[in-house]
Amino acid sequence: PPVIRREDYKAPLWQVPQIALEFDLDPAATLVKARLTVTRAGSHDRPLRLDGDGLTPRAVSVDGKALSAGDWRMDDGVLIIALPGDDHVVETEVEIVPASNTQLMGLYASGGLLCTQCEPEGFRRITFFPDRPDVLSRYDVTMRADKAAYPVLLANGDPIEQGDLADGRHRARWVDPFPKPSYLFAMVAGNLACNADSFTTMSGREVKLGIWVAENDLPRTGHAMKALKDSMAWDERTYGREYDLDVFNIVAVADFNFGAMENKGLNIFNSRYVLADPETATDPDYDAIESVVAHEYFHNWSGDRVTCRDWFQLSLKEGFTVYRDQSFSADMGSPAVKRIEDVRVLRAAQFQEDAGPLAHPIRPESYMEISNFYTATVYNKGAEVIRMMALLLGPERFRKGTDLYFARHDGQAVTCEDFVKAMEDGGDIDLSQFRLWYSQAGTPRVTVRPSYDPESGALTLAMRQTIPATPGQDVKQPMAIPVKFALFDPATGEKHDGEEVLLLTEAQMETRREGFAQAPVLSINRGFAAPVIIEAEQSAQDLAFLAAHDDDPFSRYEAMQQLMIHALLGSIAGGPLDSAAVIDSIRGTIADAALDRSFVAEAVRLPSEAYLGDQMQVVDPDAIHAARDALQREIGVALQKEWRAIHAECARNGFSLSADARAARKLRGVALNYIVASDAEDGPALAFDQFDRADNMTERQAALAILASGASGERAQALAAFYDRYAGNALVVDKWFQTQALSLHPDVVEMVEALGQHPDFTLSNPNRARALYAAFAANQWGFNSKDGKGYRMVADAIIALDKLNPQTAARLVPPLGRWRRFDDERGAMMKAELERIAATPNLSKDVLEQATKSLA
């Protein structure tokens, strides 16, 4: 497949200011008529090229006259028409088959619904069009369908007309006044019920809100509606952004390749990010709904009103919008815990990506298949880059920058450079060197060496940055890295002179602070201000001090994690398991009544096996598993009384979504985990009791996950009871598959293999496929089992899934691409599976790109 390069960007030769679409909907054969008003852009004599994918034109006309065969031609799916003048009306007619669209791109069937997904290049599977984000059109859409099967007809914009037709059919017309790129087109037809509400905007306009779901799911839409209204108010308050249409609709669908989609005025969601009630959704599910609803809503400005010029600029909308949704969630709950969670995701997904064969800058230079670039780098590292700009500018100047960005580029398709320029102009700052964050891949490593001179009472901080080589980028330039730090007096526990942000711009820099009677304790990269790996030689004593005294919650959490990592890596390296400092810090943390319980739950948890692997030169999954298990047991035994007390105290009568109740549930789960890990005889019974008596999914699933990783008799009992209770509820059955795939059970590979044959398992539903195979590939111990069975199973799944849904299949490839991180035997087996995948005939370009790049 051809490689598309950023440097080859050329402005469109034809624009399409207006498009009218008519759909005669039917899952077996949908007729699509398109009427494009086209205008030549600039002076050239090039033909009009309309992208198509799997389409055959049934009729083509220009200015009302049918073209005959010689007047147009097809080239690799593209319809090419030579046009004499500068302005024409081009009409095409195609037939498509939504029922056989298993890729879930374009128009497809999900359950009884017909729905669309067009980002990034799905519109070309619906009709012929210049399917690129810099062609902006006004859409006028008419839908016709059987009224009994599809009583609800939705599209972008505002509803204009509707009425009945002959033969039991009906029609609806929607007009979107805002010019938009084709990737934001959307349409849904189906038998849907609506949770209807309204929002009055800051200028006093009333917007009709609708969340559309299957009738029996209606009671589970309240949280999503609240999140939507909170997001609308927050964007007005925080960014001055008001909603612009008269209606805003959200539709939940069961089959969806991603989380959700920000189509103008008609967001389409994976149902897992809409539906929640205490019986079926965990507290993290509630949080995810809040943040995804916010994310898609915020795109109305950062993505829809101002969109991307080309797909290399994806982070322009995604990085900024993730930053916006993270800030929103922080404001709605605990900023400290939100930051810890976001950093955990960044380190787990993005740092791994940045350290492997698929590393790319947040603004990539080339791709074969753009769907492969909806990555943690573009999204999450992209958000970190915006966060750093917000830090460097400060809140007021950052707001000036975003105001300028929206004012300058409203209605345009622009670049990351345009965003940075608006920040520079609005925020009055020079970001020349900072721009390297857009072009250089790889996680910078910042080494910090504090040295204290007792004679002068001065502390010198020597800092060095290195950015590792990444594919296609052997040599890196020093970046502009904000280093946020504070110094603490070890005698009093107080901070000296507040906190500072120093901009590290050179490969090496030194800074000196004076006036310390004794060596201060360094708290570095506070709040995780920069997405870097810090290498600071901090003693266990300093870490314990910070774990007890640091007033930056992220740094306090980080100190605890570092203490745990030191203990675990020491034991993995063959030393004794030195758990005393860890246990003391945990004891101190759980005893500190001033701390938010939700923070405590985060701080006392051990780092994941995968994160421990990331700290090693060569990942040893078995040693990591054994050491982590042992430390968990020691913490469980040493603090048995405390865990029992927490478990009892955190029990609640009656469900509530209050912060306090949620924190209690989280901490209770952590306590139960330590009790069971301690091998207490009654541990499994206690877990089963929690499982059985829970009045909410958070506690029930926490107990199930704990039991699933053990070998007790209660394990099978709980899994069976869970399945029986929720059979038929797809989202909860997904949890049943996922919990087992993630379990730390010695037979997890065989269990996952068997689950792949379960009657409820299907590769055609992306949520189900991911619940089993993406979860299993994230289970470091199970996936990397020494016999290579885990690798083979995931490779088999990729090959089978590729025939149905290449995008979803391609997302399963990266775990196999980590072969350099493991011992030679494992590495060779992973490589062999990648080679087998790459050699599969008729592979999609999605999987081919991921597999070949992973082998390089």
Ligand code: HT7
């Ligand atoms: N902007 C949306 C991206 C998306 C997507 C990408 C590839 C394949 C399917 C997809 N569905 C949605 C999601 C977002 O970031 O808001």
Ligand code: ZN
């Ligand atoms: Zn997005």
